[in-house]
Amino acid sequence: MMGLQRRRSGALRCAHPEHAKHAWSSSPGASLPPVSTHIGASAGDIAPLVLFPGDPLRAKWIAETFLEDARCYSEVRGMFGYTGTWRGQPVSVQGSGMGQPSIAIYATELFREYDVQSIIRVGSAGALSEKVKIRDIVIASGACTDSGMNRIRFEGLDYAPVADWRLLSAAASAAGDRDDVHVGLIFSGDSFYPARPELMKRMVEHGVLAVEMEASALYTIAAGHGRRALAICTVSDHIVTGEETTAEERERTFGDMVEIALAAGLGL
Numbered sequence: 001m002m003g004l005q006r007r008r009s010g011a012l013r014c015a016h017p018e019h020a021k022h023a024w025s026s027s028p029g030a031s032l033p034p035v036s037t038h039i040g041a042s043a044g045d046i047a048p049l050v051l052f053p054g055d056p057l058r059a060k061w062i063a064e065t066f067l068e069d070a071r072c073y074s075e076v077r078g079m080f081g082y083t084g085t086w087r088g089q090p091v092s093v094q095g096s097g098m099g100q101p102s103i104a105i106y107a108t109e110l111f112r113e114y115d116v117q118s119i120i121r122v123g124s125a126g127a128l129s130e131k132v133k134i135r136d137i138v139i140a141s142g143a144c145t146d147s148g149m150n151r152i153r154f155e156g157l158d159y160a161p162v163a164d165w166r167l168l169s170a171a172a173s174a175a176g177d178r179d180d181v182h183v184g185l186i187f188s189g190d191s192f193y194p195a196r197p198e199l200m201k202r203m204v205e206h207g208v209l210a211v212e213m214e215a216s217a218l219y220t221i222a223a224g225h226g227r228r229a230l231a232i233c234t235v236s237d238h239i240v241t242g243e244e245t246t247a248e249e250r251e252r253t254f255g256d257m258v259e260i261a262l263a264a265g266l267g268l
Helices: 056-066 100-114 149-153 165-175 197-205 215-224 247-265
Strands: 049-052 068-074 081-086 089-094 118-127 137-145 181-188 208-212 228-238
Touching (some): 056 081, 056 247, 100 149, 118 165, 118 247, 137 165, 137 208, 137 247, 165 228, 181 215, 197 208, 208 228, 228 247
Parallel strands (some): 049 089, 137 181
Antiparallel strands (some): 068 081, 118 208
């Protein structure tokens, strides 16, 4: 464990009280709409830094475990969002759903309609390389993909989605000299059950460490909005060895990943 202090907001429930207003928009004079289509929070409800798990229940667990005075600002489509504080600084946690089309919706609305400055994905990944062990953490410097989203966006050109350097460097520094944390490429797949899994061998030969389903879209959308993004993933299963983590192990090791993300996001 990293030794950072964890704080608890206790069990959280998403009701529909009148939203409290906050004055932490980082762009003075920014005009924020009252709601977005898929998040539905009021202007000022969401902090400049958002942690971005795919699972909405993991968003709830992060808010309850790490944030003080956390409250639910959205439960639209069951995709929970919370805002609280960590070490006195505002932080939001928003579920993104699975896959690049889903994360693209939430990331776009967070950047465009809520003036979010930094998004850090905190999720799971499958290890593709024997260099990476089960329960290790991968900080993604870049994200390869088989998705057609960027081919459409860039009209056939190959765009290289990469992490924000400041967040990447801060996360690596927060992790310190731990030998279970890796910095490198990941692969954002469009299919959880790929028709041709053997194609991953070429990716591994070119340095790809793990596979997930979201980071490529997140990095691209952040770049297009001039904002910061990073993906930090805990290895929950190993494609090569067939190992898997238990639910208890995932909670414990996912906590380390969240601490790295908080330290990186608020240490800028």
